[in-house]
Structures are given as C-alpha cells and as structure tokens.
Amino acid sequence: MIHSLFLVNASGDIFLEKHWKSVVSRSVCDYFFEAQERATEPENVPPVIPTPHHYLISVLRHRIYFVAVIQSEVPPLFVIEFLHRVVDTFQDYFGVCTEAAIKDNVVVVYELLEEMLDNGFPLATESNILKELIKPPTILRTMVNTITGSTNVGEQLPTGQLSVVPWRRTGVKYTNNEAYFDVVEEIDAIIDKSGSTITAEIQGVIDACVKLTGMPDLTLSFMNPRLLDDVSFHPCVRFKRWEAERILSFIPPDGNFRLLSYHVSSQNLVAIPVYVKHNITFREGSSQGRFDLTLGPKQTMGKAVESVLVSSQLPRGVLNANLNPSQGTYTFDPVTKLLSWDVGKINPQKLPSLKGTMSLQAGASKPDENPTINIQFKIQQMAISGLKVNRLDMYGEKYKPFKGIKYMTKAGNLCQFRLH
C-alpha cells in the first residue's frame, strides 16, 4: 500500500512529507529528480519510476508533483486515483491547491492526510465525511476558535461513515431546498485541411449542487438516454435501474458532486460547432507570406458562440505578422512565434476574420512546418451532443424543492484545425 507522500514544487524542493508506515528517507526522491531533469517539459515526467527498493508514482497537478512511495505490488491506478483525490480535497478545503495554501494550512493538511489513509489503506476520502471529521478552515472559524479555544476537529463519529449511504450524512436541514444540475460538454476534435473530421469526441459531465433536507431519493430521466452508452457514475447511482430503465435513480450526497461523466465518440453524433476558412501561403523566394483566416458557426441551433480564442504556432521563419482583425484583438509573440487572437463572440451576420501579411527572414527558404490552429469557445444553453434532461423527480420527502438545469458546451484541451 502507499508508504509515503512527498510534495515537490516546480523548483524541485520537497515542501511536505508524510509517512503512513515507517519513515522512508527523502533521498528516495533523488530518482524522481533525475527523471524530472531528463524530461523536457514538466508534464513529461513518467508517472511510474522504479528505484532499487521502492516505486515512485507521481501526478502533476497545479504545478505541484504529488509523489507517492510504494514498496509492494499495488495497483498504480489506485495510487494515482488516490493522489488526485488528495488534490481535490485540498482544493475543496483551501479553495486553491498551491504550495502557499498547503503551507498556510499545514496542520489541517496533516490531519487530512492522516484521516484519508491508515497504514496505506484509504480510510475516508469522501469530502462530506472529511468535512465532518475536520472542519475546513474559514476566517470566521479561525477567529471563533482563537477566542473560544474550541477546535476544528469533529468530536462525533461521522454518521455517513457506516450508514448504507456512506456518501450522505443524516440530519441535513435547509430552509431553501434546491437541486441544480449542470450539463457541461467539452469537445475535442482534430480537423484536417479539407474540413473533414479526423477525430472528434465529447467528454461530458453532469455536476450537481444538491441542498435538500432529509433523505431525498431523486430520479433523473433523459429525452435521449441512448446517447449515454459510455458512462461513469457516482457511487450513489443505482446501476440496476439504469441498466433496465435508463433512468438515474439515486440518493444524492449533500452539496456539490459529480453525478456522472460520459463519453460520446461516434463520428456522426459529434459535429464541431465552428468552421475555419483559411489561406496561409508562403511563396518561394519572397520574404512575405499571406495570412487569411475566417471563422463561422456551424450547427449551433441558433445559440451564440462566445469567448472564442484562436491560437496558432506560426513557422519559425516568420519574423513578424502584420494583421488586421475585423473584431477583437490579436497578439504575435516574435520569440515563441505564437499568434493568438481573442475574437469574442461570433456574429453569424458578420463573420470575424483576420487578414494580413507575415514577414519572413530575407533570403530564407519557404518554411516547411505547417501551422495548426487551436480554437477555444463556449456555447451557453446547449449540449453539443444533443443530450437533454427530461424530468427530475423527488421521492421520500414531502417538501417541493427548487430545480434547475443548465447546459454548456466548450472546447476541450484540443480543438485543432490542421492547415496542410
């Protein structure tokens, strides 16, 4: 199981260590530092590193490496998942997960780590339960504690720990009962120069914020559940019911949680809602190149495409770019050759364009690299896969809750147009 945890910052200093079994000397991290030096980019450090007596399994989140030390055969995914959980918990408790935040709250961090693992076995990792055991620091509570001398450690055994619904505490009470669901879809796509899709996939999640009194039992149904054939559920969802009726039935955890995440990849269902017309040319022997780019919306069901940001890595031979945007602003960094254009909203009547010339090194031959264009955007009130919630019902409690559902589509990490 997990022996120890080291937190390493970007400059390669260990700023926190925690051991759940016997103490492992921090010199074990030297192997990690070696790998870090070899890696060209911080994110290229391999996640599993063998050393003579231990294995180091690490994740990089928020520019901090979380390095777990294990000694025996342990499922690496188990370790990685746990590390991600640690990060999420820190973020949940402190708002951000940075070195400063962790140092500011080092005692809470220590208490949390102790509570999350026992001898390397996960103990309590549900945010609901942890918060009952160890109260998150707030300015008010810190002040109250200082005055009254009380602590931020719960005195009672968390009720959820052993109940049939370990994710929910008992005795929840709200004056306003509300349940909100956000359907957020991120689309990743690679489009080739002719405009046809090479890959496209949608990664969707339904995040919920449920503040309901008592033990409510919710059901959520969809207009088109057939879209969801590749799903991962929160443990609260009754899987049998989903298998049989395609209805999500669950007793929700209290507060914020991710109800499900899903993945849509079949080509015909995924259409990227933006198109790009481009003409980027370099002529042999000329020190000028032409740049011409126009964006337009596609199949957006009338919803506006907003917060559009275009970025492109121009060839190394480009010295400068003299462009004229029809809207928004652009910047070109002559050192990194990164062109970025903050477009804003796309108006279908007047399509945004960016035109002009690029100057090349005099006498240099035509650059052979081919630029690609990455696009970011957001569309409110629409799930690009077409997923729609049909209805939400509550059983088990008498009151009438306030319900709300929001949709949003945005570009994922990778929305790439190849220009060659």
Add this chain to the structure above:
Amino acid sequence: MTDSKYFTTTKKGEIFELKAELNSDKKEKKKEAVKKVIASMTVGKDVSALFPDVVNCMQTDNLELKKLVYLYLMNYAKSQPDMAIMAVNTFVKDCEDPNPLIRALAVRTMGCIRVDKITEYLCEPLRKCLKDEDPYVRKTAAVCVAKLHDINAQLVEDQGFLDTLKDLISDSNPMVVANAVAALSEIAESHPNSNLLDLNPQTINKLLTALNECTEWGQIFILDCLANYTPRDDRESQSICERVTPRLSHANSAVVLSAVKVLMKFMEMLPKDLDYYGTLLKKLAPPLVTLLSAEPELQYVALRNINLIVQRRPEILKHEMKVFFVKYNDPIYVKLEKLDIMIRLASQANIAQVLAELKEYATEVDVDFVRKAVRAIGRCAIKVEQSAERCVSTLLDLIQTKVNYVVQEAIVVIKDIFRKYPNKYESVIATLCENLDSLDEPEARAAMIWIVGEYAERIDNADELLESFLEGFHDESTQVQLQLLTAIVKLFLKKPTETQELVQQVLSLATQDSDNPDLRDRGYIYWRLLSTDPVAAKEVVLAEKPLISEETDLIEPTLLEELICHIGTLASVYHKPPSAFVEGSRGVQHKRLPGSAGSGESVESPDTGSAAGVSDAPPAVIPSQGDLLGDLLNLDLAPPATTTGPPPPTSSGMQMGAMDLLGGGLDSLMGDESEPLGGDLGGSPAMGAGFGAPPAAMPASFNAPVSGGLDDLFDLGGGVGMPSGAYSPPKSIWLPAMKAKGLEISGTFARRAGVVQMEMTLTNKAMSVMTDFAIQFNRNSFGLAPAGPLQVLTPVSPNQSIEVALPLNTVGPVMKMEPLNNLQVAVKNNIDVFYFSCQYPISMLFVEDGKMERQVFLATWKDIPNDNESQFQIKDCHLSSDAASSKLQGSNIFTIAKRTVDGQDMLYQSTKLTNGIWVLAELRVQAGNPNYTVSLKCRAPEVAQCVFQSYEAVLKN
C-alpha cells in the same frame, strides 16, 4: 491567522522555546506549541528532542490535541522506544473510551508505533476492538492486524488474529469486509504459501454482495481478491462476470481496471459460442476508451494495460483505432504508448488512416516521438502486406526531408522491409546510398551496410562504399563491425575478382587487430570457410534467409497469460512477471488463465490439460538460459555424429558443434543459418549434382561407416540410453528382378545406434555375375543421402543373395516429396542403372534427444496454433498405456507427462525429427478400449500423417 506562522520561528533557541510552551499551563498555548512541532516535523526538521514534553500533552480530552500528539508519536516512537512506553497506558485507556471515534483512533495509532515492546500491549485492546460492536472500530482494527503483522508476524499468528480476520470476511458491514480482505491480501503477499484467502463459493458470494455496497477503495480490494479465484465451471464464471460488469461504469478508474482484470480472466472459461461471451466483449470496449480521456498519468497506466489486452483479445478494440490517435498536447510517455497500440491495431481496413497519422507525427518536434513514428511506419509495412508499397513511398518522402534522425530511422526500418519482402523494393537503394554520409548512429550504419552487402550485385560501387566504412573500422561499434565483416564477405562471394584485397583486409582487421571475441570468432569462421571451400561458403553466407515475422515484439504467450492475470498492477505497467521485480516476493505464485471448460471439443481439451498440469509443476515458465544453451548443444552436437564420415579427431567434432552454435546465434540479420552450415560442413555440395551420376562423384570422405566409439560418446552426451527396440518394418521387395535385368532388391530401413540404415538384400536372378554396385538418391523431403558408397565387395554370382547395410545421413539436398516419406533411388551395377522408389517409416528420423522439457512442451503446445493439430484413431491396439509408452520410447517418441482423467490415460509425448522439427503428441488410452486417439501438433503440419503412420506401426508391432 494561518499555519504558515509556525514556519517563521527559525531562531536558535527554537527547541528550547517550544519546550517551554509545551509545558505551559494554558491549554491554548499547549495546542499552538504542538502545532508548531508538527509543522516542523512535516518539513523534515528533527524535533525528536521534545518527545517527553509532547507525550505529556497526550492526557487530554481535547480531540484535536490528542490527534496531534498521536501524529507526533507515530513519527518518533521508533527513535525513542523507552519513552514510547510511557504512552501505552493512555492508549489502553483510550481503547475503552465510550466514543467509538477515540477507540478506533487509539487502536489505529498504536498499530503505527513500530516498537516491539508496545506491540505486546497492543494485543488485548486489538482483540477487543476486532469484536467491537461498532463497525467503524472493527474495520479500523482489521487494518491494524496487517500493521501488526508487518512488525511481528509470529505474534499475529500466535494470537490467532488471522482467524479472527478471516471471520470478518463474513461481517455484516461491507466496509469491514473490504478492509478485512485488504488486510488479508497484504498479509498473504508476504506469506505466499499460507492459505489465507481460501476462496470458496460461499465467501465469493459474500464478497460479491459487499462489492455493491462498500467504498470505491474497498471495491478495488475485493475485485483484486476475486481475480485470484478459479470458478468451478463456466456457469459460475458467468454469474460472477454478470455481477462484476456494473463496476465497469464506476467513476474510479482503478475500480474499472480491476473489474476488467476479473472479466478478462473469467472470460477464458466461457464457451465462445455463448451469447453472453459476445455481450461481454462488447461491454469491455467503452470503459477502456473512457480511461483514455482521464488525466495523463491514468492514461499511461491504462495504455500499458490496453497493450496487453489488445494482444490477448484484439477483437475488443479493433474498431476503436481513432481514440489512440496522438494529441499534440499529450505527454511524451502517453504518445509513445499510443503509437504502440496503433500498430497493434493496424489492419488492412484502417491502414490508410493510420499511415496518414504516422506521417503527420513524423514531422513533429519531439525527437523520440518522431523516431518511433518512423519506426511504426516500417512496422505497418511488415504487418499489413497491402500497405507495404505505400509505406515505402512514405519513408522515401521522409528521407527527402534530410532531417538527420528521420533519415537514419527510416533506413533502419527499410532494412526490415527488405527482409520481409526481398527483391521487391530494391529500386530505392540508390536513394538510400545518397544519404550514406549523414548516418552517424550505429544502428543506422549497420542497417545501411547490411543493405549494401545484401544487394552488392546491384550496387555498382558497393566495394567503394564498403571500403569507405572500413577506414575507421576500429572506431565503429561492434554492431557495425560485425555487419561490415559480413557485408564484405558477401560482396566477395558475389564479386570475387575485384574484392579480394578488401576481404583480406577486413578479415585481418577482425581477427588480428580486434580484441572483441565475437568479431574475432566470426572473422575466423569466414576465413576458414573461404579458405577451405568457397562453394560451401557461398551456400552458408548467401543462404536464403527466413522472412522476418510480422510481430516481433509480441509478448511471449505464457508471459502474456500471466500478465493478463495481473492487469492493473505494476507488473502490467512493466510487462514483467511480478516475481521479476517485486521485492520480497520470492514465492509469488505464477497466475494462469483458467482454461475453457465444459466444451467437449477435442481441440480445446489439451489446453485444459496443460493448464491443469502446470499447477503442480515448478513455477519456472520460461526456460532459463542454461536450458536453452543445453538444448542448442544437444541439437547441434547430435547431427554431426551421423554426418562426419571417417573417425574424426574429437577436436574437429567439437569445433563443428561450436561453429553451429555460433552460426545459430551470430546475429538476427544473417538469419538462422545453422541449418545450411551444418549441411555444408558435411561437405556435400556436389551431392545433388546429378541424379544417377557415376559413383565416382561421391565425396571421398564418406567411405567409412560411423565409428562405434563416437556413437557411445554422443549417446552419453545426449543422456539417452539407446534402447534396442527401435521398430523396423520387415523387408519388402523394392525392385523386382523383372524390371532390373535380373537384379532383385528388397529392403527396409532401421535406426541403429542413432544412425539411419538402409538394409537391403541384393539377389542376382540373372545369368551373369554382377559387380560395380553403386547407389544414389534423388533429393527428398528430409535430405536423406548415403553416408558412404554401397559396400558390395565381392561380385554377386547368379542366384546368390547378399545383405548390405547402407548408413545414411540427413544432410543431402532437400526437396519436398509426395508422399513426404517417398525416396527415389538409383542403383547401378555393371549391367545398367535402375530406378525405384520406396517409402521409409518416418520413425527412422526420430532422434535420440527428442525429449522436450516439460515447461517447453507446455509453452510449445500452446504456441502452435490449433489449426496445426490433427487427430487420428489407432484401432485394435491392446497395450496398456505404460507398455505403449515404453514401446514408443524405443522408437524415440518420449513420454513427458502422464495424466489420468476418468480412467483415461493421457500421455503427452514429444519427438524430434532429424531436421529439427518437433512433433508434440497427446495419446489417449482408455482402459478396455482398443481404440487409441492421437492428437498431433507440429509447426509443420505436413508431417502429421507420416508420424501417425509410424505411431500405428510401432504400436502394432
């Protein structure tokens, strides 16, 4: 007011100050001081000097303070064991506290204090806590047993905690069950032989119930534990699969992968025609694809596992090629893994898409990635024949970019393409030669030199090219030196006139000026070959090379099976069995996939047989190097005994064996040349020169039969006593007198003392004396040839019969005959030349060292595709299995293992032909049933029919 203030006091008297604060009367001040101590501890400062003062704070009703002190204790108790005793009383008291939280905390902390003296005091509280009414305390106590076991294993066993822990598997609370399973698994890891987790259908049922209700981490432990169970039959297997599949939709990827492991393993037991089997296959793809949209670290582990799954069951992901396309922002370790899987999934259907992607990747910036992409294009060409042409032209495009490392990588893969499709793409050689100067990596240089040597006759200036490399011979790496040596020898054999000087130069460089033994030895071999027999040298060096196989990088099947059982673990990430790298796991048991059960098909049954047979066999799966070497020696030393003619000096025999060894192992580029080498050393280049040629053409070296002394020597070496009972069929008439102007020949074949003999009776039914007998064979399937001239010393007078025994060897020219064991013979005497054909029992060719290692047999049996299996019936045979076994042994068919199932004896047998072909057999003998069943498996299925005939002949005589 944040905790960072605790870090600020770095003055000299810090410890002193803290000491004062810890002893303060004010509660609040005490707590602050403990917090400061903890903060210092977390950053690695030594605050152990404060031990007594901190322990004094333990007696408090403030839970937070108590926890902090516990944290401190866990860290420093080891270095202050005597002081730690002071804390024991408080622990024991806390274990009785009415608040379950405190009881659990106390027992948990006590287990973390790794001090022997304390563990003794821990036993009683732990025993109580294991039976506590509160499940929270029970589950904490379960983990504590594992902690205690780690500190003092004997104590845990003596106190009977293991049994209590086993009882907890039946606990009513799923979390307690999960923790008990986790604790037992951890303990079992250091106790490989103890039967801690004896899984039976009842416990499995309990685990499956708990699986639905416990936390995600508990699910991982339970699933990993389930994976160790072997269901009794396919029905149980299916019901477990059904209850595990919902886990595939879990948000925690570790749960998903553990579930995949269970399903992959239990799927083996399901009959393939079952509907559920297909459903299950379909269900496995989406979760695997989903794993690829998670964080890169998770992706990496998932991809390593998918690599295994794709090798075992390619059908699961064959339609999901696109999800493995590389994204530009993937970390390099993910990119490389994705490439690997892309190649594994490449097929004719998707090759165009894959190639377009690979070409795209080859223009990226990351050098490692580009190299691998170029290499991948080559692997596609080798894997998908239809795409080879397109791959080659893509590679040529890439060479035109003149990017140094791209060119080098492209040349290395083009060499492989040449080896797969010889004489097809040589037109590109000119382009390759243009880039000769830019090659600076050994692998690329070696590849280029190989190409030049291999196609020397088509490259006008091959000698100049090679000469240019020769200048810096000693600065080259060994790989290049070896290749250069071989290439120049090839060149010499192809263009002997112009290159004599060059070859002498390289030979002297290799043999005299080099201190690398491999290089020197290879140099000497070539030198000797060239100086003794250039014709033979040509046949050896320019022998036809075997084509390289499609997938050279597949994991060996037995290892793959084991790794499938370890999906999701470190072993699966490293693609090595756990025993290879996990510390302290000397006794790790090798896991096997269960065989498919319930199906009555005969094709399947040997599989189950061998899988079951393995459980009691020692765990070594892959033969160790020593064994391999031994095999090689056996393989190569035995044939010379039959081939060398005159009683040779022992040294030459040794040398030959040694050369054979080298020939086989020289390098992969030369291909497996041991076969032709052996043949040519026998000195028979003229053998096949002309059928029916005058006996004078016989090589002179074959004029004496094999010396008996040498035989004994080799018998000893082979370790196989020579049973006298080798079966030999009765003589039959091969050549009737009518057809041969009065000469009648009847004969048979026999294997005596390891030598195949043709025993003939020559009868003169003509009126005149016959003299000047000679014999010659046509090319035949196994290269049978006379090892000496026909010894008919006296003239045969009319009506006289003489007996002749002609020793044979198996190094003659080879041509496949129909039927396989057909032999065409020409006999000459003073009257005329006569032709006849006869059939020899293939059992003559079974060599004495045909007994396979048990493990090798198992591996080979699985390795040979089922299509190569053939089954025969032997009717009316009344031998017991033991009698049959010993009878077969007399004819060099060796029984390796025997199993008895339901009164049916199954004998697993192996035999080896003179040309190195192994035949594996399963002989089934049912008591009281005169009909035997033989299943034969062989890489060359053509021999099966003949081998079967021999089985029948041997068993019935």
